[in-house]
Amino acid sequence: MGEARGAAPRAAALALLLLLLAAGAGYCLWRRAAGGGRRARRGPGPGPGPGAPCGPPSDNHPPESTHTMDADDLQKLIHLLQSTDDPLIQEQALITLSNSAAFSINQDIIRNLDGLSVIGRMLSDCVPRVKEKALNALNNLSMNIKNQKEIQVYIMQVCKDIESASLNSELQQAGLRLLTNMSVTSDYHHMMINSIPCFLHLLSEGNERTQIQVLKVLVNLSANPAMTRHILRAQVPSLLLLFDNCINRDILLRALMFAANLKKNVNNEDSTMLQNQHNEDSVFVTLCGDSTPFAQKLASLLHHPDTEVKEQVVRILTQ
Template sequence: SSERRVKGAQDVLVSSTREDHSVVEGSEVVVEEISATDPSSLSHYEDNLREAGALPKLTSLLSAHRMALRVGQSITYPAVINGVISCINNMAMNQHNQKHLKDCIPALIDFASTDKTDESVQLASLQALTNLSVNSEYHTPYTKLVQQLFEYLDHGGHSVKLQALKVLANLSTNEQMVPHLLAAKAPACLLSLLSPDTETDLLIRWTTILANVIQTVKDRGLTATSLPHEYKAPSPETTYTALYGHVTLQKLKSKVFVLCRHGNTDIRHQASRIHRCLT
């Protein structure tokens, strides 16, 4: 039953006081128990899991796998690490759990960014990072991830691209993160994504991100000199230049003007926000 699964997972997590390499060996048990639990049933037991100290143990499991990755080992059993990340993702849906899981963020960023994991691990990591980026209080570590998120827009499959956009959408609501978005190397698809033919789920999020960023630039009077130096691309390649360069700015205005008549209400709204800020 779901109750037995969660209780078993709780017992394994809470009683585990061994060294990290032993924790990894036992991770399959936790993964099987919590991942096999229906999310609606799991939510009923989340308070018990949290109060019993299970969430730091999930962080320890993830950190152990991360350590193996950082010393040059490839992920031998992606299903195991996917399960650990899935557990974290499920628990992170509850905002009360997020402060106990924030220490997972650097490890999740590593898994989302490295080429030593397959796409399933990257996608699972991005899903967890999406839930943990709802609260702007935890955004600071994400500055390291911004460039990779933009690269996923150019090279990721649809699912990875969509999840990257969801993370970027959360980050774009934070005025403190906008300069970091502007400092990153612009995705090559920055303008092409603004086509009326782009899949609706992608286009809604991309127009929302750009509307948030451009609104913040206007409200705060940001310029090229406002961009942080950490993780900054060469000036001609930054997202700021891609948005506000003389040639690209005119193309951007034309693109969003067309989208102001899009059939989707949300896309029309976000395109109109962009157009108003640029004119």
Template sequence: MPNLLREHGCLTQLSQLLRQQVQNLSNMSHNASAVEDDPEKSKMSEKFMNLLATAINNLSSNEQNHKQFEDCVPMLVDIALEEETGESVRLSSLQALTNLSVMEHHHNHYTRIIQKLYHFLDGQSPGIRLQAAKILVNLSCNPELVPHMLAAKAPACVLELLRTGADEALVLRWTTFLANILTTVKESHLSASSLPPDDKAPSPETMYSALYGMNSIGQIKSKVFLLCRHKNENIKHQASRIYQMLNSK
């Protein structure tokens, strides 16, 4: 079915519909009085956007469709970054961005959302937190993006997500993410001077400082040492990777 839809141009039409809808929402956000006068129209636009993002998410599970969806990636990033975006639309957009980040083809569009993904991890929505973590895991497999991740302001939950009693799905993604970027730091010989200045947060606040700072490295090692005994074998494996990387730094 996905091949049939692709051959008949449905993926291109979805991209065009998404572009139109993003423009419509942008116009509405700049015309607050119009939204107040017609709240039903705003609600329908959000519902339609949700359907579009969900359709792109479903079709992007087939990696052969990723090329046709390249134009959608920056638009989905814009939607996720927009403060006015509702939670359901934001979640659908992040789900699509998760599938579209499995391969490295479109990773150049993701650098500007890294900081926001950290912000989402500090949020209250379990679904959005998990999707943010999944995207970070996918991006962390690309060594070229790791300096950007290290340069961004670290989330406040760096240690919280290493607690043995924290949500397993989040802990697994977070430990995988950390293990991946720590491995790249070692293999690529990255240091604080390797961080891109345009993306860099104040030095004490960077993800690099959160991992390698004198006040934090010991706390992280203590947390992951306990996770090395976790009942979840995958978490145990990723925690062991982190512990090994921090000890070899």
């Protein structure tokens, strides 16, 4: 009897989800026709100029469409997410909200329906897949500047989740993607200061996918002069390994952008004073001090076949 009573609400919730999924099916058709999905929106490249923040591009946004879910559908979906403890239903509801948030009109509607706080509460869920889907939804919603003002309250929790998540896990990736969007402007950089050692640890220990995503965050942070001292004092013994001709091009290019940003900012400081404040494994000594190994790496990279890589090397050498 108890199981039968419990199954009925779940079946009703799943039925509602199916209806809402059908209402948003046009989005999936558009994404398949566009041929890119999330990759097309997130901006895999380093940005429009040398050292530019890594984040969502200004073009190639999904069109406004009559296939987007209306406010009533979104309200039902948010209420369903708020009222259920079933991880399966939570996960599917978050996926639907995440897909809906790819449309700018829905980003505003979800915020106005208090959906950001409902999704944000899912970050406290102990089920990693639910937390991951909540991060994905917030990531899409963070493409909206007004939404970022509300999402910022979760930044420190997201930083903790990245640190405690399994290395290279989908949960860790989702958190880093959200921080990439939230760090495109310098407004929220101060909330990530304590996580800089964690980011650099992931840069040393993570796989290529993790390294690329961490570097997107670090490039954004390093473009802000106010973050320079916090980054320079951090320890990362294996940092030089990223500056090699055989390294994945996306990793190498972003690592060079990271170094170029720091080098530019250090030029405005008293380098002798900075030198005395850092030990030999610090980012400063590795990249900005009198480092013969780094200079040798840069000299070798001047012969790299990729034009953008060579441009970043020249940028470092001429600052």
